[in-house]
Amino acid sequence: MNKFETYAYDVLVIGSGGAGLRAAVASQESGARTAVISKCLLGKAHTVMAEGGIAASLGHVDENDGWQPHFKDTMFGGKYVNDWRMALIHAKESPEAVRELERWGAVFDRTPDGRILQRAFGGHTHPRLCHVGDRTGLEMIRTLQDRAVAVGIDTFMECIITRLLTDREGAVCGAFGFFKNTGKIVVFRSKAVIIATGGLGKIWRITSNSWDCTADGQALAYEAGAELKDMEFVQFHPTGMVWPPGVKGLLVTEAVRGEGGLLKNKLGERFMKKYDPKRMELSTRDVVARAINQEVKEGRGSEHGGVYLDISHRSAAYVKRKLPSMYQQFKEFADVDITKQPMEVGPTCHYTMGGVRVDHESQQSSVKGLFAAGEAAAGLHGGNRLGGNSLSDLIVFGKRAGMGAAEYARKVQSPAIIEDTTLEQYSRELFLPFERPGGETPAGVHHDLQNIMEAHAGIIRQGSELQEGLEKLKILKTRYPLIHVDGNTRYNFGWHLYLSLANMITVAEIIAKAALERKESRSAQARADFPNMDSAWGKKSIIVTKVNGAPEIRAELLPAMPDEISKLLGDH
C-alpha cells in the first residue's frame, strides 16, 4: 500500500502547451498509456500567447518556397550553431504538421483560392507563416486540447512536478509533485517522461512570458543528470510594450512588421537602415532588438524609453482584421489606437533557444527514458529563433518526442519503484518554508533575481558584468533557504513561487556561466567585450551538466555537416 496517491502510465508528459499536447497525442496514438501533467488549467499554457503564425513551407502564397529555403533561413537565423539535423527535419516535416492541425479542426486564414494563407515574417525569405489573425497560438492550443480529449488522454491539471524519479541506473521512472488545489502529494510511475515545460522568461524582469515560464523543465532535467545545451542563447524580442508598467514587456507581435509596420526613432527616422538596410524592419530579432537598444541608449528613444512602431499607414479596416489582438491590446492597456497612432515598443525577454540536449530523431535526452520537446529542448534554433519557427517546432518535435517515448516505453518492463523513505524526504523538502521563521519572501528573492539578470545577463553582456552577476547569484542562493511562506498548502501563490524560484535560480546560474564561456558575439549572445563573431566558436556548442552538485561547462563540436547539406546553405 502506497503512502502517497500514485498513478502509473507508460508515458508521462510534463507540460500542456503545444509541444506537450502534441507529444501526448502522438504517444497515446502509438499505443502507450499517456498522461499530461499541467501546472495550469488546460489550454492556458504560454503557447496561447503566440501570435504571428506557424512557419511551414506550404508554398500557398509563393510557390517558390520549399523545405530548402526554410532550412536555409533557419540556419542563417541561428547563425549556423543549430543542430542542422533538427533544422532539416523541421523544415521537411512542418508542412505536414500544419495540415494535421487543419484536419483536427484548426481554422487558418484563407488564400483567395481557399487554402491556408501565409504571411511574411522576419528572417523568412518567403511568405511562410500560416496564421489566424494574430492569435495563432490560441488556435493551436485549442485544436490540440480538443484532440487530446478526443483520443482519451488523462490530464492532471494544476499539478506541479518538483522532482523526476530515477532508478539505480539513472533512468527516469516517474515524477513527484503535488496538486495546487490541496497541496496533496502525488507520485507518477512511468516508463518514460517527456519534458515539455516551455521557457524561462520569468528569470528576467521585463519579459513577454507567462507566470508559468519558470525554467521548471530545464531544472528538472538538469537535476536528473541530463545535459543542457546552448543555454547562453536567450532571445530578447525587439518589440514588447514599454507602457503601462503592468504590461511592460508584453509582446507586440512581429506580424505588425510582417504586415508593413515601420520602426522609427523620436526624430522620425527609419533607423533600421543603419543596422540592416537590406531587410530593414524584417531583419532577424537579435539585430532589431540591439538596434532599438542602441537608439534608446543614444537618446533617440520614445517618451517611455522605447521606439515607435507605426502601422497607421495601412487602412484601419486592414489593421483591425489582420492584427485584431494588437488593436485590442493597445486600446485596452495603453489607450492607443494603432490605426491612427504609433505604438511604443522596446526589447523584452522572449524565448530560450537552449534547453535539454536531445537526439534529433527521437528527442531523447542524455538520460535514459527522459525526452524533451519544444522550448524546453535545444538544437533547432541555434543562436536565434526565427518568428514562426516555435509553433512549428512544437508540433514537429512534440510528435517525434511522443513517438520516441512510446517506442522506448515498449521496451521497458516496469518502471522501478522508488522507496517510500525517498519520497518522504522529497515531501518534507516541499513543506520546509512553512516551518521557518520569517525572513525572506518568495516575491522579494524573485524580484532580486530578476534585477540581477536584467543588469548582468541582459541583451548586451560583458565578461566582468557576468562575473559580478554570478557573485550576486551566489549570495542570492544563500537567501533561498531563509524564505518563509505564510498560510497552508492550499492554492498558495507564494509557496508555488518559492518552489519555482529554485528552478529559476539554478538555471539563471547556468545561463550566466554559459554566456561567460562563449567569448564571442553571435546572434542572441551579444558580448561587448567580444563584439565579433569567432569562427572557432561557430563550430561549438556549450554543454552543461551537473557534476558534484554544480554546473560543469564544456564546449563540444557541432555535428559534421555533409557536403550536400552544406551546399544548400551556400556561402556563409
Add this chain to the structure above:
Amino acid sequence: MAEKTHEAVFLIFRGTPENGEYKEYRIQVVDGMVVLDAMMEIQAKFVSDLGIRCNCGAGKCGSCSAEINGVPRLMCKTRLSDLPEGQPVKVGPLKSFPGIKDLVTDVSWNYEVNKTMTPFTPHQDTEWRMQQFEVDRIQEHRKCIECFLCQDTCHVIREHDKKKEYCGPRFLVRLASLAMHPLDAADRMAFIKEKAGIGLCNVTHCCSDVCPEKIRITDNAIIPLKERIADRYYDPVLTLIRRIFGKRKSNI
C-alpha cells in the same frame, strides 16, 4: 518620467467558502495599472499565500477571472482608472463555481462538459478548400479563451445551478463553431437540443456582455443554433420534406 501615484483601497475575498471574508488592503497605484497588478503587489507585500490564478497577464489565457465590484471580469484587463474613483475595489471569486481559496474556484465542471462533445469530424473526401467568408463566423467563435466568465454570469448556471442540464454559453459557442465549420460532417443537433440544453437559454445576452473577447455569443452562436434546432424539430414543412426525402445534415 515620474509616474503619478495615489493610494487605492482593495477589498479582497480571503479564505474558503466555509470560512472567508473580505479584507482590506491599501497600496500606492500608478497610472495604467490593472487589477491584477494590484493583486500581485498585495501578494508580494502583504499576503504571500494569496490564492490567485493568473498566467499570461495579457488577456490571452483567461486564467484570472474574478468578480470585480460584483461584475465578472478578467483581472488583467480591468484598468483601475476605469473603476469608480475614490471607492474601494472589491475583488472576489466567481460565484457560479465552488470556491477553493481566496480568488480561486474549481472550474473543472467545464472541462467535463467539454469531453461529452463530438469533436470536429471532417468529411471523408474533402480537399480542404474553404473561403475566408465561410470561416469568418467560426473564427469569431474560436477567439474564445475559456475564461468561463460567460458561464459564471449566465443565470441558468448562476441562479438556477442547472449544470446537469445545460452546458452554458461557452460550450454552445464551441458547438456553433463545429456546426458551422464548412467541412464538418457530424450531426450534433440531438446533442444540442437534449444534452447541451440549448432551450434553457432565454437570450438575455448577459454572456455577450461579459465576454472579454467580445464574441457576440448570443447573436452569433446561440441564436443560429436555436434556429437550426427549430428547423430540425419544430418546422412542420421541413419535417414533412424529411419524411418524404429522408434525413440530411442541415447546412444553413
